[in-house]
Amino acid sequence: MDKKTAEVRDTVRMREGVQRASSSLLDMTGVKNGKITKPGPLPLDCDGYEPEGQVIHLRHSWSIYDLPFEELEKAYAALRRALPEKGWKIVSDGPDTSRAKTPTIVADSPDGDFSADLRLMDNRDDKDPTSVLSITVVSRCFQES
Amino acid sequence: MPTWQQLRDVKLNEYTDAADGWGKVSSRSNADKDRVDNEMLARIRKSQEGKAAEAAEADLDQLARNYQYLHTECGLVRTALNGLAAELAAPQKKLKQALEDAENLKFTVHADGSVEYPAGGENLIDKKPIPGGTANGSQFGLFSPTAPPMYQGQGNSPLLNPPGLYPGLGGGNPNQAKAQAVANAIAAAVREANEIDGRYSGVLRHLKADPGLKVENKDLADAAADTKRLQDAAGKYVAASDIPQGRSTEENAKWWNGLTQEQRDEYATLFPASVGALDGIPSTVRDDANRMVFAESKAKYEIELAGIPPEPKPKLVSYGARGGMVYSQKWLDWHHKYEGRQADLKGWLHGMNAIESRLERPAGSGMPEAYLLKFDAEKDDGRVILANGNPDTADHTAVYVPGTKTKLSDIEGDLGRTDALWSQTNGLVPNQSVSTITWFDYNAPNDIPAATLNKYGEEGAPTLRQFMNGMETAQGGPDRSHTTVMGHSYGSTVAGMATQQDRGAGPLADDIIAVGSPGMQVEHASDLGVGKEHVWAMGGDGDDVLVRQGGRLVGHGEGFTIPTDKGFGGNIMASDAKDHGDFWVPGRNSLFNQGAVIAGLHDKVTLD
Numbered sequence: 001m002d003k004k005t006a007e008v009r010d011t012v013r014m015r016e017g018v019q020r021a022s023s024s025l026l027d028m029t030g031v032k033n034g035k036i037t038k039p040g041p042l043p044l045d046c047d048g049y050e051p052e053g054q055v056i057h058l059r060h061s062w063s064i065y066d067l068p069f070e071e072l073e074k075a076y077a078a079l080r081r082a083l084p085e086k087g088w089k090i091v092s093d094g095p096d097t098s099r100a101k102t103p104t105i106v107a108d109s110p111d112g113d114f115s116a117d118l119r120l121m122d123n124r125d126d127k128d129p130t131s132v133l134s135i136t137v138v139s140r141c142f143q144e145s
Numbered sequence: 146m147p148t149w150q151q152l153r154d155v156k157l158n159e160y161t162d163a164a165d166g167w168g169k170v171s172s173r174s175n176a177d178k179d180r181v182d183n184e185m186l187a188r189i190r191k192s193q194e195g196k197a198a199e200a201a202e203a204d205l206d207q208l209a210r211n212y213q214y215l216h217t218e219c220g221l222v223r224t225a226l227n228g229l230a231a232e233l234a235a236p237q238k239k240l241k242q243a244l245e246d247a248e249n250l251k252f253t254v255h256a257d258g259s260v261e262y263p264a265g266g267e268n269l270i271d272k273k274p275i276p277g278g279t280a281n282g283s284q285f286g287l288f289s290p291t292a293p294p295m296y297q298g299q300g301n302s303p304l305l306n307p308p309g310l311y312p313g314l315g316g317g318n319p320n321q322a323k324a325q326a327v328a329n330a331i332a333a334a335v336r337e338a339n340e341i342d343g344r345y346s347g348v349l350r351h352l353k354a355d356p357g358l359k360v361e362n363k364d365l366a367d368a369a370a371d372t373k374r375l376q377d378a379a380g381k382y383v384a385a386s387d388i389p390q391g392r393s394t395e396e397n398a399k400w401w402n403g404l405t406q407e408q409r410d411e412y413a414t415l416f417p418a419s420v421g422a423l424d425g426i427p428s429t430v431r432d433d434a435n436r437m438v439f440a441e442s443k444a445k446y447e448i449e450l451a452g453i454p455p456e457p458k459p460k461l462v463s464y465g466a467r468g469g470m471v472y473s474q475k476w477l478d479w480h481h482k483y484e485g486r487q488a489d490l491k492g493w494l495h496g497m498n499a500i501e502s503r504l505e506r507p508a509g510s511g512m513p514e515a516y517l518l519k520f521d522a523e524k525d526d527g528r529v530i531l532a533n534g535n536p537d538t539a540d541h542t543a544v545y546v547p548g549t550k551t552k553l554s555d556i557e558g559d560l561g562r563t564d565a566l567w568s569q570t571n572g573l574v575p576n577q578s579v580s581t582i583t584w585f586d587y588n589a590p591n592d593i594p595a596a597t598l599n600k601y602g603e604e605g606a607p608t609l610r611q612f613m614n615g616m617e618t619a620q621g622g623p624d625r626s627h628t629t630v631m632g633h634s635y636g637s638t639v640a641g642m643a644t645q646q647d648r649g650a651g652p653l654a655d656d657i658i659a660v661g662s663p664g665m666q667v668e669h670a671s672d673l674g675v676g677k678e679h680v681w682a683m684g685g686d687g688d689d690v691l692v693r694q695g696g697r698l699v700g701h702g703e704g705f706t707i708p709t710d711k712g713f714g715g716n717i718m719a720s721d722a723k724d725h726g727d728f729w730v731p732g733r734n735s736l737f738n739q740g741a742v743i744a745g746l747h748d749k750v751t752l753d
Contacts, residue, residue, distance in 0.1 A: 037575050038511030039568040045558045053555070059565055061736070063572040097719055098741075100748040106733075117733055121573065121749060129574045129746065136569070138733065 003050040009142035011056075014113075015041050018060045021114045021137045026064070028082035029075035029133070034067035046141035058139040063132040069124055072133045076103065076120040083107050088116070114139050149258050149331050152240050152338045157230040164226035168410060171219035175433060178212035181205055183514065187507030207359065209505075213440045214360040217368040220414035221375050222352050227411065228375075228382035229345040236337040243330035252324050258282050258331045262324035266317055275318035280325040282332025344378040365444035372441075376415055383411050385419060394425030394611065394618040401426045421519065424615025428516045428537045435517040436504065442522055443497055450490040453483050492554030493522040496529075499557035503531060503564075512564060518582070525588040527553025530612070531560060532582040533567040537619045539580035541570065542626045543743040544616075544654070546609065548634030548661075549596045551589040559583050569740035579743070584612065587639060596635045597701075602666065606642035613643070614650055623651055629743045631658040632665075637708070638701050641665025644673045655679060656742050659708040659715075660735070664701025670708070670715035680715030681742050681750065682708035683735060718742075719751040 018041040026036070041060040049055035064075065083090055087110035095101035096119070105118040117136040123129045147155075189201045247254050253261040259281045264274040351371055358364065376385065389397050401409065401423070413420045413434045420426070421434035457479050461470040472480075503515040513534035521528040536542045543566060547559045560583055567581040587605025590596040613630065620626045630653060632640035637659035644653045644667070652674045658681045659665060670677035706713050718738045734751060741749040 035575070037568075037572050039571065040511055042561065042565050042568055044561055044565055053558075059568075059736070061565065061569045061572050061740075063575060065575045097751045097753075098749050099752075102749055102751075115733075117737070119737075121746070123746070125748075129744070130576055132573060132575065134572055134737075136572075136733070136737070 003048060003052075006046065006049050006055045006141045006143045008145050010145050011043075014058055014139050014142060017113060018058045018137050018139055021109055021116065022060050022062065022135065024086065025079065025116060025118070025135055025137070028079050028086065029064065030078045031064055031067070031071070031075045034064050034071070036064055037062045041137075041139075049141060049143075051143070055141050055143050057141045060137045061134075062136075063121075063134045065130050065132040067131075069122060069131045072120060072131055075133055076105075076118070079118060080105060086110070091115075112140075147335065147338050147342055148256075149240060149254075149335050150256075152233070152237055152335060153244065155233065155237065157234055157237065160226045160230035164223045164230070165407075167219045167223035167226065168407060171216050171223060171414070172410065174212045174215035174219065178209050178216060181209045181212065182505045183508045186505065187509045190507060191509065210365070210440075211358075211360045213437070214358075214364055214368055217414065217437060217441075218352055218354070218371065220410060221368075221371055222349070224379060224383065224411045224415055225345055225348050225352065225375055227407075228379035229341065231382045232341045232345075233338060236334040236341070239330055239337075240334035243327050243334065246323075246330075247327045250320070250323055250327075252320070252327060254327070254331065255279070258328065258335065260324040260328040260331070262318070262320035264318065265320040275321075277318065277320060278324075280321065280328040282328035282330075348375045348378045362444035362448050365441050366448055369441040369445065372415060372417075379415070383408075383415055385416055388412065388416060388419050388423065394615040397423050397425035397615070398618050401430075418521070421517075424611050425618040426615075427619055428518060428532065428535050431518050432516040435520045439497070439500070439504070439517060439520050442520070443494070443501075446490050446494055446497075446522070450487065450494065453487050453490075454479065456484075492552070493527065496527060496553035496556045497522065499560055500529060500531060503533075503560060512567065513580075519586055522553055526551065526591070527556070528586050529553060529556060530582060530584050530586055531563070532580050533563060534578060534580035536580040536582060536616055536626070538578060539620075539626050540577040541574065541579045541629070541743055541745060542616065542620075543570070543579075543581045543629045543631060543739075544584050544609075544613065545582065546584050546587075546630065546632040546636030546640055547589065548632070548636040549590050549593065551585055551636075552591075553585075556583070556585065559585065565736055566739060566743070569736045570743045573740050573744040573746055573749075577744075581743070584609065586612065590635055596663065599666075599701075601635065602638045602642045605639040607646050609639055609643040610646040610650075610653065613653055614647065627656075627745050628654040629656040629658060630654040631660065631739060631743075632662065633660045634663065637662035637665055641667055641673065644675075648674065656681065658682070658739060658742055660684075660739075662701075662708045664707045666701060668706055670713050677714045678716065678747075680708070680713075681718055681738075682713065682715050683718040683738065683753075684709055684720040716750065717753040719753050 039062065041058040043056045044059055045053070046055045046057050064072065080090075080093065083105070088107040090105060090107045092104070092106045094104065096104045100122065102122070103120045107116050107118070109115065115138050117138070119134040121132045121134050123131045186202065186205055189198060189205060193201055244254060247260060251263070255261065259279045261277065261279045263277040265277070266275045267273070268275055348371070351374060389400050404412070409430070413430060414437075417434040417437040421431045421438060423431065457473070457475040459473055460476045462473045463469065464471040500517070500520070504517060506512055506515055516532040516535055517530070518532060519528055519530035545559070545563050545566065551559060563581045563583040567579060570579045570581065586608050588601055590598065590601050595601070613628070616628070617623050630640050630643075632638070640653070640657060640659070641664075644657070654675065656679045657673055657675055660683055662682060665673065667673055670680035673680055701707070708715055709717060711717070719734050721734045738750050741747070
């Protein structure tokens with residue numbers, strides 16, 4: 001299998017870029033209350049690239065929670081409206097292939113360096129977990145400078 | 146050398162009281178080390194920048210190292226004093242008993258341990274009492290109670306100790322034999338005390354530090370040597386053989402629960418590797434013990450690596466008249482002696498850096514505290530079990546088993562995957578506690594051809610089974626936590642084989658995920674013992690296809706079924722479809738789905 005190469009990027013800059021994208025998405029939801037999960041962007045290998053072990057991408061997996069489902073629904077709708085206004089390109093928008101048919105939006109950032117995966121997780125039927133608006137921002141694969 | 150008077154008078158509780166004090170310092174040091182690692186470092190990073198931050202961090206690193214050293218060394222002093230007191234109790238008791246006997250018999254015990262006895266018995270010829278004398282305890286074991294009767298009580302002066310005339314006829318001074326027994330008991334007690342004293346002073350002599358000690362690698366390496374020395378010396382007081390081996394995890398837990406807190410501290414300080422690997426005891430205990438092993442190993446390897454001389458130059462020298470080149474002898478010698486070892490050390494330390502960055506994760510980072518549940522750099526390709534968040538108390542626990550080519554030097558990738566899994570799962574169930582664990586405690590095959598062999602799975606499966614049993618025990622039962630085992634490539638084969646081990650202990654986990662599996666050594670999902678609706682399979686990324694289909698052909702998939710076949714009967718999760726746009730980023734779907742299974746949100750898993 002042919003190995004690809006990736007652009008060299010500064011890891012700190014890329015991390016900041018991911019965080020900015022996440023902040024931007026949070027703003028787009030218009031959410032004022034509720035809670036946000038804490039971990040920041042984390043590095044992961046990109047397989048199939050050369051030089052081996054030096055190409056990574058960043059993944060920031062977080063969610064908005066502790067809000068009634070209706071609020072999360074509104075936040076999700078606000079996101080959908082705001083994304084194209086802010087220059088993001090919506091690539092897909094519709095239910096996923098799970099039994100729950102979770103509404104899922106995938107969008108690319110204006111500069112093309114980041115991609116967002118947004119899911120409105122309805123847990124009202126489950127006895128325990130709260131519903132969440134799950135947001136994952138990933139960067140492109142890049143070679144660490 | 147102690148005298149019998151010293152042995153009689155020694156207050157053993159003074160040693161154990163002192164030991165308590167040392168134990169407290171040891172525990173405090175451990176707590177303080179944690180504070181430095183998790184709290185203070187975080188504050189520095191938040192509030193300082195640039196050179197000031199670097200200097201402050203370096204100081205805190207030194208402080209943490211000092212505390213680690215204190216924790217070990219003070220713990221060893223505590224155990225040495227306890228061991229000394231415990232062992233001296235027996236000879237002290239025997240001595241006191243002998244002295245009591247002497248008093249009851251109205252014998253005088255002299256300063257040198259000899260025992261004076263009065264006249265007694267009857268001379269068969271003149272009917273007078275046989276004179277008394279002085280019995281000397283046998284110093285050299287020559288005249289022991291088991292020696293022939295004629296020689297008992299000879300001491301070292303036949304003139305002062307006339308043998309009873311015709312002892313075989315029932316004559317003789319009965320006091321003599323009794324006095325001899327007392328003298329022997331005194332001598333034996335003193336001898337025993339001397340031996341104990343020698344053993345422990347040998348260790349204690351090394352447990353001294355210079356004032357203002359700045360703990361460096363060599364000090365931590367010394368601490369490891371001190372531990373070994375005390376292990377040897379204190380074997381009668383606290384022995385490695387006390388620690389259960391090859392028992393069930395319930396029995397391990399029972400043993401641990403039956404110890405006092407002080408005993409637990411002692412076993413953990415003296416045998417950190419064994420305690421650290423004991424399935425069934427609390428993860429906090431294992432983590433403390435393994436961090437000790439980790440710190441001491443790191444110091445040892447850094448010292449050794451620094452001691453390797455630099456690669457000699459030139460490597461090649463000319464040979465003959467026609468411009469040929471050969472390796473220089475100097476280089477060849479270096480190569481044979483050092484190159485392999487140097488590469489090993491560098492690799493281990495590289496992997497250990499990855500582990501250390503998790504161990505020292507500051508409290509404000511948003512990621513949970515890390516628990517080191519196993520560490521051994523040198524066994525096979527290395528062994529490490531590292532948990533994000535405490536599995537003993539987690540609502541959802543995931544155990545990730547990596548596959549082919551996994552090794553300590555490259556463990557950063559696997560640890561990174563486990564971190565991302567934690568973050569993903571936490572995002573899905575933010576009000577519940579989650580623990581994700583990298584489980585690399587088996588000899589993984591080093592390449593694809595080796596991965597066609599069963600033997601790695603056969604060796605690894607019982608270990609994985611025991612680990613899962615131990616987690617269940619530490620959690621308090623099978624229903625306390627929702628557990629998932631996730632095997633990646635050959636790791637899924639190990640997981641599959643583990644389900645067939647120790648079946649009396651119940652299912653291996655609540656859910657099983659197989660990613661890029663070449664086969665799990667069972668024909669159908671229901672054979673895994675968790676119910677087929679709790680079996681989840683997905684293809685891996687990239688050239689995993691070769692691994693999967695190759696596995697089918699060599700029989701990891703029993704009956705040629707592998708988990709991603711519909712016929713296997715498990716849930717088949719959506720893999721990462723080729724994404725849109727400019728770039729292809731692996732993991733978008735796979736990590737989400739893995740998180741959804743682990744979080745128990747099974748209706749949210751996207752299916753193929």
